[in-house]
Amino acid sequence: MAAAARVAPKDYFTPQEWSPLSTKSSWKGPAMVAHAWIVIGLAAAMAMAFPITIPLAVMIIGARQLGLAILMHDAAHGALHPNLKVNDWLGEYLTPGGLVQYRTYHLGHHKFAQQAEDPDLGLSAPFPITRVSLRRKILRDLTGQTHFKQRWAPLFRRIGEKRPGESAPGLIWGFVKRRPRFFIGGAVTIALTAPLGFWWAWFVLWWLPSATWLPLVTRLRNIAEHACIPKDEPDPLRHARTTRASLLERMFLAPYYVNYHCEHHMFMHIPCYNLPRTHRLLRDKGVLSGMLTAPSYMDVMRMAASKPDRQDRGGSATPEKRGIVQTVIQ
Secondary structure (H helix, E strand, O other): OOOOOOOOHHHOOOHHHHHHHHOOOOOHHHHHHHHHHHHHHHHHHHHHHOHHHHHHHHHHHHHHHHHHHHHHHHHHOOOOOOOHHHHHHHHHHOOOOOHHHHHHHHHHHHHOOOOOOOOOHHHHOOOOOEHHHHHHHHHHHHOOHHHHHHHHHHHHHHHHOOOOOOOHHHHHHHHHHOOHHHHHHHHHHHHHHHHHOOOOHHHHHHHHHHHOHHHHHHHHHHHHHHOOOOOOOOOHHHOOOEEOOOHHHHHHOOOOOOOEHHHHHHOOOOOHHHHHHHHHHHHHOOOHHHOOEEOOHHHHHHHHOOEOHHHOOOOOOOOOOOOOOOOOOO
16 A cells, blocks of 8 residues: 655755744643633533524534634644643543544554545545535535434444344443443433523534534535546645635634644644644745645535536535544544
8 A cells, every 4th residue: 555645844845944833832732722611611601692693603613613623633643732641631531532443543644645546535535515415414504314324323233133132221321331321421410400491402503503503514524625626646845735714714614723724734743733834835845836725615516516507416425424424533
């Protein structure tokens, strides 16, 4: 298995330029984790005080749920804190978790980016698709169908196909034990908010965002990063795409500098908060013109949905239909 071509920092930066880019701050990573949770808390408080703002809160919270996954991704690269033990603790307990398993999987994606062995290749392979297909995917995300198919359908399938000696309660209990944060977090939140009259808060302000807005923005971010990039792309400056993000896009779609994905693939150990500076330096050196970039997320979506609608196959060849589970972070 041939690994994807890589670049060396010395090819683009002097030691004086590289040192601050690669330096990991002892406070910026933890501050970003704290920021994500504070924004979630404030959005939830806003929705509980003013229920008319619930749709806005769902979008804000869903985007910060993605933000927490992005910060776990930084932890997988050892970039969330200079002390690896602190880095891994933050990445395991204050983000979605599963850091060790994710790190092994994700580093394989970097090693074989856009090559046959890339474990995420199936996410970008179907593109371009039709506009009809993209709208269908967006509808599935926003109505919770994607969430159900990825998170809950396997349980119901196992119950329907249980083996001799297995019982439905036993399978359900095993499912619950494998997701302690989801169920314990829900139980604790309900216990704390129900006496105040907000028994619904966890369902509406945590589960609903994770079942609707999070799958949507995860999908759109995945598309922006790797869709329409040829398999076996030989140029390491074109294994991933950097997309210019507006303030609103950073708030609701691309938090914590995740839009600088080409720079991340070029230099995967740079902390996310140093990616904008990396981008500017590469631009000043004239490197940006050779990198894969897009002026906006809308431009990428148009390209990703550029297949003529007459070629639409009714969703029969979507990644979900083929059993490819959409990853939270690439």
